Amino acid sequence: MADNKPLPACGFPSLPIRRPARYPFAMTHLSTLYQQKIDAGELKPDAAQEAVLPHFDRIAEGLMAPPVKRGFFRKASYQSVRGLYLWGGVGRGKSMLMDLFVDSLQGVPARRVHFHAFMQEIHSKMHEARQSGTEDALAPVAKEVADSVRLLAFDEMQITDITDAMIVGRLFEALFEAGVTVITTSNRVPDDLYKNGLNRQLFLPFIALIKEQMEVHEMVSPVDYRQDRLTGEQVYFAPVDADSRAKIRAVWEDLSGGPAQPLTLEVKGREVTLPAFRNGVARATFYDLCGKMLGPGDYLAIAEEVKVLILEDIPRLSRNNFNEAKRFVTLIDALYEAKVRLICSAAAQPEMLYVEGEGTFEFERTASRLREMQDQDWGKAD
Structure with a gap:
C-alpha cells in the first residue's frame, strides 16, 4: 500500500517515479x-x-x-x-x-x-x-x-x-x-x-x-462505524499495567487500521506533535500532551483535528505535578466540548486521580467529565 511517510530532505523517494507501465493493469474494481x-x-x-x-x-x-x-x-x-x-x-x-x-x-x-x-x-x-x-x-x-x-x-x-x-x-x-x-x-x-x-x-x-x-x-449514513466499534467496549483502563497496555494497543490497532505517522500541528508559530495519527485517531502519552508547556489554543487545535484520542499513562495528580494537572484539566475540557472520543489508561479511577493538594475541588468537574465520556453513547450526534 502507498504510505504516508514524511518526505526526506532529498526529495520524494517514497513516491515511485511516474513512468509508462504495461497495460492493461491487473486491477480489481x-x-x-x-x-x-x-x-x-x-x-x-x-x-x-x-x-x-x-x-x-x-x-x-x-x-x-x-x-x-x-x-x-x-x-x-x-x-x-x-x-x-x-x-x-x-x-x-x-x-x-x-x-x-x-x-x-x-x-x-x-x-x-x-x-x-x-x-x-x-x-x-x-x-x-x-x-x-x-x-x-x-x-x-x-x-x-x-x-x-x-x-x-x-x-x-x-x-x-x-x-x-x-x-x-x-x-x-x-x-x-x-x-x-x-x-x-x-x-x-x-x-x-x-x-x-x-x-x-x-x-x-x-x-x-x-x-x-x-x-x-x-x-449520508446514519451509521457511525467508529463509534459503533466502541459501543459496549471499555475505554478507561486503570491501573496502568501490562494488561491495560495490551488492551489499549488492541484498541489502537483496530481503530487506526494501519501504519501511523506523527502529526505536527502549527499553532501560532509553535509546533504541537501527536506521536501517532491515522484516520482521525491519535495516540499519545500524558507527558506528550500535558508534560510540555502547551496551552488552551494547542488543545483546541488537537480537538479540531482528532476524532478519537488514545491517551496513555495518566499518573496520580497532586501539588507535585500541579502544572501538568492544570494542563490535563484544560485538555479534557477541549476534548469534551469538541465531542472527541477519549480512550485512556490511568493510575486510578477518575475520582481518585487527584485527591490531595491545591486544585482538588476544581478537578471534581474533570473527574465527572471523564466518567461521562466513558458512556457508550457519549459523543454521538443527538
Missing part, C-alpha cells in the same frame, strides 16, 4: 472488492458506501487507460481523470473506502497521506527551495510531486491555516494541469473549507477549482 469483503463477512452492506463505488470505478478505468500520443513529435502523456471529493460525517467509512481503492491500484503510482501532513511537507520543501535561491519556491515542489504520482489520496482535508490557504490553490492547479488525479475525504462540504478564515476571498477560487476538477459526493 473497488465495487468487486467491496462485494468480496461483504461475502467474506468483513464488511456489512451499507447503501451510503455502495453509492460512492461507481465514482471509484470510474477513476480506476481512467487510470488504467494507456498514455495518449497527442502529436507525432510529442511524447505520450496520460489523460486527466476527474477526481473525487468525498465528504460526510465521521465514522461513515470514507477513509476505509479510499484505502481499499489505493490498495487496488496495481502499477499506478499513488500515495495516500493525511492532508495536513502533506501540506507540512510542501511547506518544508518550499523552504528548502527558497534557501537555494529559487524565486518561485512552489513551482519546483509542485513539479516534483506531479512527476512522482498519478494519484494523490488525501485523508481529512480541512484548511484552518492561512499559509495553507494562500498556496493550496496554485499547488492543486499545477497538479491538475500535470494530469494528477486527486481523491480526498473531508468532514466539510467544499464551500465550508477555510470558513471565516482571514482573507477568505482569496481562497474562493480554490473551492471553484475543486468543483471543476473533482466530483463532489456526500456520504
Whole structure:
C-alpha cells in the first residue's frame, strides 16, 4: 500500500517515479472488492458506501487507460481523470473506502497521506527551495510531486491555516494541469473549507477549482462505524499495567487500521506533535500532551483535528505535578466540548486521580467529565 511517510530532505523517494507501465493493469474494481469483503463477512452492506463505488470505478478505468500520443513529435502523456471529493460525517467509512481503492491500484503510482501532513511537507520543501535561491519556491515542489504520482489520496482535508490557504490553490492547479488525479475525504462540504478564515476571498477560487476538477459526493449514513466499534467496549483502563497496555494497543490497532505517522500541528508559530495519527485517531502519552508547556489554543487545535484520542499513562495528580494537572484539566475540557472520543489508561479511577493538594475541588468537574465520556453513547450526534 502507498504510505504516508514524511518526505526526506532529498526529495520524494517514497513516491515511485511516474513512468509508462504495461497495460492493461491487473486491477480489481473497488465495487468487486467491496462485494468480496461483504461475502467474506468483513464488511456489512451499507447503501451510503455502495453509492460512492461507481465514482471509484470510474477513476480506476481512467487510470488504467494507456498514455495518449497527442502529436507525432510529442511524447505520450496520460489523460486527466476527474477526481473525487468525498465528504460526510465521521465514522461513515470514507477513509476505509479510499484505502481499499489505493490498495487496488496495481502499477499506478499513488500515495495516500493525511492532508495536513502533506501540506507540512510542501511547506518544508518550499523552504528548502527558497534557501537555494529559487524565486518561485512552489513551482519546483509542485513539479516534483506531479512527476512522482498519478494519484494523490488525501485523508481529512480541512484548511484552518492561512499559509495553507494562500498556496493550496496554485499547488492543486499545477497538479491538475500535470494530469494528477486527486481523491480526498473531508468532514466539510467544499464551500465550508477555510470558513471565516482571514482573507477568505482569496481562497474562493480554490473551492471553484475543486468543483471543476473533482466530483463532489456526500456520504449520508446514519451509521457511525467508529463509534459503533466502541459501543459496549471499555475505554478507561486503570491501573496502568501490562494488561491495560495490551488492551489499549488492541484498541489502537483496530481503530487506526494501519501504519501511523506523527502529526505536527502549527499553532501560532509553535509546533504541537501527536506521536501517532491515522484516520482521525491519535495516540499519545500524558507527558506528550500535558508534560510540555502547551496551552488552551494547542488543545483546541488537537480537538479540531482528532476524532478519537488514545491517551496513555495518566499518573496520580497532586501539588507535585500541579502544572501538568492544570494542563490535563484544560485538555479534557477541549476534548469534551469538541465531542472527541477519549480512550485512556490511568493510575486510578477518575475520582481518585487527584485527591490531595491545591486544585482538588476544581478537578471534581474533570473527574465527572471523564466518567461521562466513558458512556457508550457519549459523543454521538443527538
